[in-house]
Amino acid sequence: MANTRDADTARRILEAARKVFLEKGMAGARMQEIADEAGINKAMLHYYFRSKEQLFRQVFEEALADMMPKVHAAVLQPMRIKDKLKTFVRVYFEQVRAHPVVPLFVLHELHRSGASLAEVFVEQMKQAVPRAPGLFPQILLDELRAAAARGEPGAHKPDHLLVSLMAMCVFPFVARPMICALMGMDEAAFERFLDERVSQVELFLDSVFPEER
Amino acid sequence: MANTRDADTARRILEAARKVFLEKGMAGARMQEIADEAGINKAMLHYYFRSKEQLFRQVFEEALADMMPKVHAAVLQPMRIKDKLKTFVRVYFEQVRAHPVVPLFVLHELHRSGASLAEVFVEQMKQAVPRAPGLFPQILLDELRAAAARGEPGAHKPDHLLVSLMAMCVFPFVARPMICALMGMDEAAFERFLDERVSQVELFLDSVFPEER
């Protein structure tokens, strides 16, 4: 029926738009290229989505929606903090690896938009897990502060610890070309590097949370 | 004299171009805005630099040239590896903090240019310290491998360790809007966070390289 066809076309457009926007960013993307990628013409883009801006918004929101729910869910599991952080690292890294260009895209657009996209960003995070008590960083921070009260992660401060973990997971994808150039890695070497990454970050957590005996 | 005036104008243009390119990226930047920022008109931009592309190249190269020499120099000092890494972290972080938007700019442009800028990037790094035995990551990696042969950083692999250190230094600047949004920091809170950052990364190094006694 017509309805199915419509929805399907909208999907095709969104897939194409996602591909182009994520690769080139809002400013670098061309509506023509999106149309070509979707196998239709420019007029259709404006028929389904009013403007480039609106199409971009949709892509931006979906890019976040793809990655965050599983991370949120992982953080809500009851566990002691050390294991929860390891779980967070594993799930977060997996999600990023499945969508490797999303982080740089999001960070670049957040930067240029000067906080107008930041609201969209936070809103999207809240919708990731509807009835969660807060954003995943807040949940982890609260538990880390409780652990800190028990003297657990030594002199490591909760906010720095969390930022470091995110950094270690995300940075390889954000900085891939630079890392490869600086450290002389080719594609294959970099993939092997990624294969080892989670266990190396877990090592970091082991040293921050030494097993008491 | 005329010569001074020329050089001065070229400088003014470069400063303006730097400001605009770093904020908006190559694709988002407008020659008109650069001209306004420099207090001249568009024609002058093309007179001094042939094209937007050439102007961009110059800005890109200078952005790297501003940051890297001190890092390179720091890494060449003779020290035991642990102290050298701490020095690296301190100097690298200081450099990035002095030019906080450079990393995201460089990473975004490296990504979109698909390795054509990577050559410029590597070339610029080599020129940072003319007679150095190699790029700073290679120097650190070599020493880390030697340390690894002595069993020093435990199970931490040299390449992962180095990437983690760079990540911990750079990520706060690359992800600033995201971090502020997710963790509920305002400008002042984030600056305090940055003030603590180096010492928190050093803590990480202390746990990776425990003092033998």
Next chain:
DNA sequence: GTCTATATCGGGATAGAC
């Protein structure tokens, strides 16, 4: 809904006077 044709505008680049 989908296409072709076109309006409209903005941006990079150049010509030419001074």
Next chain:
DNA sequence: GTCTATCCCGATATAGAC
């Protein structure tokens, strides 16, 4: 070397036929 005026293309967006 610096300006004004202009060229010309490309990009978003819309009109209108089918």
